[in-house]
Amino acid sequence: MRIGLAGAGRIGAFHAATLQHLPAVEQVLITDAVADHGARVAAGLGAEYVDSFEALLAAAPDALVITTPTATHADLIIAAVDAGIPTFCEKPVAASLERTVEVVRHVEAGGVTVQIGFQRRFDVGFRAAAAAVASGELGFVHHLHALTGDAAPPPAAYIPMSGGFFRDCNVHDFDAVRFVTGHEVISVHAVGANRGEQFFRDADDIDSAAAILTLDDGTLATVIGTRYNAAGYDVRMEVLGSAGSVAVGLDQHTALRSAEPGTDFPVGPSHPTFMERFLPAYVSELTAFTRVVAGLEANPCTARDGLQAFRIAEAADRSRRSGRTVLLSDVPDA
Structure with a gap:
């Protein structure tokens, strides 16, 4: 073709x-x-x-x-x-x-x-986690924890046109929560912080964030993110169930150091950017x-899937600005 x-x-x-x-x-x-x-x-x-x-x-x-x-x-x-x-x-x-x-x-x-x-929908780890949930081998899922950490901030000129942290960065986590669980988010409570460069504040954006999502089956998900993770580009998800748990992105390249004496995991090197972390997923x-x-x-991954992830990001941004929990039913849909 x-x-x-x-x-x-x-x-x-x-x-x-x-x-x-x-x-x-x-x-x-x-x-x-x-x-x-x-x-x-x-x-x-x-x-x-x-x-x-x-x-x-x-x-x-x-x-x-x-x-x-x-x-x-x-x-x-x-x-x-x-x-x-x-x-x-x-x-x-x-x-x-x-x-x-x-x-x-x-x-x-x-x-x-x-x-x-x-692209996370095509990553072998996220796919394995989704399969484990769908098969029932984890029992009922009660918690998910998702993380996206950029190794370094993007250029200052990018931030004003990025759409904001939740729509640009954590939107991938929001889509992954839907993909892995097969369930929809019904409410979001989010906060944000600025610990780094002034250009984030100048663009009315944040450089670190955390959100609590409630899914339509009662599952709770926490999603965090930062533009400052000098250990390397870090994307992970933990899926915790009544009969078992799995982790995505926990391998020898994880941008994390164990504080436990005598532990040499992971051995590295960590991924410098999203391109290296998700190279096989992009090809798939x-x-x-x-x-x-x-x-x-x-x-x-339909246009409507894109909309649903964007709606969650919209709810997260509204929540962090208002300090209140935002229902997805209050966010416009198609």
């Missing part, structure tokens, strides 16, 4: 290289708002460069991959749906809740496949997308 890719930044260039090596993909067409950069990426991969998103649509690829800045996602998804082209888009669906609801309604009315990029994610396009499997 022929796949068009819009956005040749770090994750876009990585996805383009992955697509080039997938057996189902015959040709990759690339466009980028910075023409010289996009052309260089395409040439380096042996892909074809086209000079605009409109030209990419006109080339009638079998599918599209969108890895452009967040503010452009909504318009590009809508254009792809209107053109009838199955699309993969990195999270989020849109920059605001209102726009996300609008896009999801458009996608579902159009009947065109749109897969959203939450795009492989799955090609199978969805070919009609071989169902969409594993």
